Amino acid sequence: MTLLRARGLSLRFKAIRALDDVAVDLWPGEVLAIVGESGSGKTTLLNVLSGRMAPDAGTVWYTDPEGQEHDVHAMPAPALRTLHRSDWGFVHQDPRQNLRMNVSAGGNVGERLMARGARNYGDIRAEAIDWLTQVEIDANRVDDLPRTFSGGMLQRLQIARTLVTHPRLVFMDEPTGGLDVSVQARLLDLIRTLVARLGIAAVLVTHDIAVARLLAHRIAVMQRGRVVETGLTDQVLDDPQHAYTQLLVSSVLQA
Amino acid sequence: MLRTEGLAKTFTLHLRGGMQLPVLSGIDLAVSTGECVVLSGPSGAGKSTLMRSLYGNYRAEAGHIWIRHHGEMIDIAAAEPRIVLAVRRETLGYVSQFLRVVPRVSTLDIVADELITRGVAQDEARDRAGALLLRLNIPRRLHSIPPATFSGGEQQRVNLARGFIAAHPILLLDEPTASLDADNRAVVIAMVNEAKARGTAIVAICHDAEVRDAIADRLFPLSPTQEAA
Numbered sequence: 001m002t003l004l005r006a007r008g009l010s011l012r013f014k015a016i017r018a019l020d021d022v023a024v025d026l027w028p029g030e031v032l033a034i035v036g037e038s039g040s041g042k043t044t045l046l047n048v049l050s051g052r053m054a055p056d057a058g059t060v061w062y063t064d065p066e067g068q069e070h071d072v073h074a075m076p077a078p079a080l081r082t083l084h085r086s087d088w089g090f091v092h093q094d095p096r097q098n099l100r101m102n103v104s105a106g107g108n109v110g111e112r113l114m115a116r117g118a119r120n121y122g123d124i125r126a127e128a129i130d131w132l133t134q135v136e137i138d139a140n141r142v143d144d145l146p147r148t149f150s151g152g153m154l155q156r157l158q159i160a161r162t163l164v165t166h167p168r169l170v171f172m173d174e175p176t177g178g179l180d181v182s183v184q185a186r187l188l189d190l191i192r193t194l195v196a197r198l199g200i201a202a203v204l205v206t207h208d209i210a211v212a213r214l215l216a217h218r219i220a221v222m223q224r225g226r227v228v229e230t231g232l233t234d235q236v237l238d239d240p241q242h243a244y245t246q247l248l249v250s251s252v253l254q255a
Numbered sequence: 256m257l258r259t260e261g262l263a264k265t266f267t268l269h270l271r272g273g274m275q276l277p278v279l280s281g282i283d284l285a286v287s288t289g290e291c292v293v294l295s296g297p298s299g300a301g302k303s304t305l306m307r308s309l310y311g312n313y314r315a316e317a318g319h320i321w322i323r324h325h326g327e328m329i330d331i332a333a334a335e336p337r338i339v340l341a342v343r344r345e346t347l348g349y350v351s352q353f354l355r356v357v358p359r360v361s362t363l364d365i366v367a368d369e370l371i372t373r374g375v376a377q378d379e380a381r382d383r384a385g386a387l388l389l390r391l392n393i394p395r396r397l398h399s400i401p402p403a404t405f406s407g408g409e410q411q412r413v414n415l416a417r418g419f420i421a422a423h424p425i426l427l428l429d430e431p432t433a434s435l436d437a438d439n440r441a442v443v444i445a446m447v448n449e450a451k452a453r454g455t456a457i458v459a460i461c462h463d464a465e466v467r468d469a470i471a472d473r474l475f476p477l478s479p480t481q482e483a484a
Contacts, residue, residue, distance in 0.1 A: 027337055185358035192357075196372070214357065218336050232311065232336040239313040243269030250270060 001063055003028045003169055003201050009048055009058035011225075018044040019055060020225040024203075028168070031195060031202045033216035033233065035209060035248070040222040042205045043173055049203060050090060050171045051080050062087075065168070085115045089162035093174040095154040098161065099146050105132060106142035108161050116165055131160040135190060152183035156190065163194060170195075172204045176211055188214055209252055213237055221245045256425050256456035257309065258285040262318035262332070264301070264308055277480045278304045282318070284458075284475055286425075291447065291457040291470050296477035302460045305477065306429050308332075309458060310349045311339045322347055322425065344373065348423030352430045354402060354410040362388065362405075363398040366416045373421055387416045391442055407434040419446055426450060428459040432466050444469045 004026040011019040018041045026032050034042045047053035049060055051072040060072040064087070072080070084090065092098050099108050109128040110118075118124050129139045135156035137149075146154055155175065162170060175191065176184040192215055195202055206212055212219055213233055220230040221244065229242040240246045262282035268274045278301040286292050294302040307313040309320055315332035322329050324346045331339060331347075343349070357365065363384050370380035388398060391412040397405070402413045411434050418426065428447070432440045440463070447470045451457060461467045467474075 030337065189357065189359045217340060231314070232339055234312050235314055235336075238307070239266075241267075241314065246269050 001067065002026060002061075003030075004049060004060065004062055004203070005069075006049060006060045007058060009045070009055045009060070011044060011048060011053070011055045017041075017225040019048065019058075022058070022225070022227050024049065024220065024227075026169070026201055026203060029199045029201055030218065031204060031216045033204045033206055033212035033219045034222060035206060035212050035219055036222035037207060037248070041225040042207075042222050044225075045222065046171055046173055046203060046205045050088065051075070051083075052090075062169075085112070086165060087168045089165070089167040089170040091158055091162050091170060091172040091175050093177045095146075095151075095158035098158050099154065101146050103145075104143045105137065105146060105149070105157055108146065108157060109164050112161055112165050127164065128160075131164050132157075134194070135160040136186070150183075152179055152187060155179065155183075155187055159187075159191065159194070163198065163200070166198060168201060170200055170202045172202055174206055175204070176206075176208070184211075191215060209237060209249065221248065256286055256288055256323050257458070258321045259283060259309070260319045260321070262305070262308065262320060263316050264304055264313060265316050279308070279477075280480055282477075286456045286458055288424075288454045288456055289451050290472050291451055291459060292473050292475050293459045293461050293467050293471040294477055295467075295474045297479065300477040300479050302477055303429060306349075306427050306458065306460060310343070310347065310427055312349075346423055347425045347427070348418050348421060349427045350415055350418030350429060350431055352411075352433060354414040354417075358401065358403070360401055361399050362393065362402045362413055365402065365413060366420055369417055369421045384416065384420060387420055388413070390446075391416055392439055408436065408439065411435060412439060415443060415446070419450065422450070422453065423455070425456045426458075428457060428461070430460055430462065432461065432463055440466055 002025050006024040009019045009022040022045060034045055036042050048055050054073050061069045062072050063069050106125060106128040109131050110124040113124050113127060129142055132142060133139055137153060137156055146157060149157060176187055179187065188211060204215060216233045219233045219236045220227045221236065223244045229236055229245045236245060237249055240249050259282050262279060264279040266276040266278065268276065282305060294305060296302055304313060308315050311331045318332065320331040322331055322342055324342045329338060329342055331342065363381060366384035366388060367380040370383060371377060385398060393409060393412055402410050415431060432443050435443065444466060447457065459470065
């Protein structure tokens, strides 16, 4: 059974078709990359799939752990918020959108656990430290405020905060955007390892084809609000069928 | 184990005004358990294209690619992505010519990961990976280093270790010995023959006549397709 399923998603911003009859299937444990240039509708699709933005038409269904399907956009707001705090996670391009900058690093991680009902301070702190270590942040930084962290560290802290509750599904919007190449490589390896180890499903928006190749099982290529091609990551990138995908793949600089 | 029926592949180059490049047509290839079939033919005959199509890396345009996966025949040319991924994980291995390097991951882990993702315990996976790398003459001091800085021959041997360690029932080998010296070629020949003895079905591309004679049960000739107008 699919974890997330969308059919007929359409959304207009005045004259612009941001989404035009988009369908998506995501299976448990699968990483789907949405690629395409700026303005192709990738981030809008991510926001609609995660229930953060309502479509003009179409439906998104999420299958809960009991096998029950829920229409994401018909859910009451509190239920959707609970979903975002428990089964789901969202990794923003700018970690400051997700982190609380006036709360310590450990607090940022522990807060997600408390929202899920954890109450024992010692346990929460121990788990927060464990997660900081997993994302390669030194345990002695646990009481430091995020504003003393570098961009790469902030992104890793956001990932710890997101994954600490073991979500089944994570939405990622350009998680390596705006980072130095060396920091990117480290972060990508970290995401790749954690997602595989925890068996998390993910929808990843990126304009960077190399990121998609490294992390995703499957790719959907978007152009002007439509998914023009979808398939196995290596098949779409090595044998692109659609004219736009061929252009996208052939435009990448070889390092 | 593996059988194609009427397999065809034409590349359409949209950026060249929709130019059509026919590479394969009407390919009927069958490989049995324990058999090694070597694709032969001049450069441009479509050997690599056929190999990549068998792996599902290229999308077949017509025909079927039947793979025996847990006793059931699956058509790679028509299967859903997650089925293709399951077939690759459990049945169909591929050793490409070049190692695609994952930044920061050590040589040992690159090889051991192949076992860990198949449920082998971490310690055992690392032990077996280390042993196979040593057999391919990658000294232990290199195991902890990512292979990005290795020589072409070393990278190819890391790639071979990664491809052979999971003992897939079907293996695709694209020029497995292209940049290896005589000693290492002999190791690879021995590994291929051991795999065949275990019942592995193998499709290989191999320009080196000595290696080809040592591993091939049969050649499968390919010739360049006529250019379409």
